[in-house]
Amino acid sequence: MKLYIKYMVSLRCKLLVKQELERLGLHYTRIDLGVIEILETINEQKKRELKSNLATSGLELLDDKRNILIDRIKNVIIEMIHYTDEVPKVNYSEYISEKLSYDYTYLSNLFSEVKGITIQHFIIKHKIERAKELILYDQLNLTEISHILHYSSVGHLSYQFKKVTGHTPSYYKKIGKKRKNNLENL
Missing domain, CATH: 1.10.10.60 (Homeodomain-like)
Known part of the structure; x- marks a missing residue:
């Protein structure tokens, strides 16, 4: 099961999430910026508890599909600029589109509509x-x-x-x- 977390933009955030998952007895297969994959299907009570505990650290468990996609766009950009020195072999729009498997025009319009600024x-x-x-x-x-x-x-x-x-x-x-x-x- 994939869960998306807003404001998870650093290695320290990943560590906080890892500790919280372990505290709740949840087993994860992947923790990346803004996204975690857990093995179990999480019930509503544990989901509320995870959401509440993450909030105390300034992180937010996302539920809305539009906000999840916006956060994924932001995380791809942050990772690309702050955590890798490798030059993308394609332009930014193609890179983002490939990473997220969405048409760039759709991503761009959604991002501008929700955030009030362009992806560029x-x-x-x-x-x-x-x-x-x-x-x-x-x-x-x-x-x-x-x-x-x-x-x-x-x-x-x-x-x-x-x-x-x-x-x-x-x-x-x-x-x-x-x-x-x-x-x-x-």
Whole structure:
């Protein structure tokens, strides 16, 4: 049986879910971002208990099919941007469509209708968040970061970065270093 969990976007979340399943005596075959597969058919009482216990950790057990699909779209994007450095061999729309086995136009229209933004805008926001993270780590230059995030050039990354954050990547790096130095001097 597959269950879908909203806000399950990190390894720590997966650990929390694993612990909760074990506490309830449920056996799982798979725990991925946003989805778990359990061997048993879960009764309504255990489902309510799981839902309640997950909520205390900020996670939400999903029931609505539309919300489940939206969450699956988000998890595919988050995994693609934050947890893999492998360049997809196809464009993002094909990648998402293949991963979820739905027509991209349907996914795109549903996502826009429910979330109020396009899938493309959601991808850009996450790519910029990942870029901010990589800039602050200070281990890669902008060319390497643009390559990891599948930008065609540093200029394209810089343009989108400024559009989303209001700052250039170099300015963001500079204020990050100042902040780090200030914290070290406390």
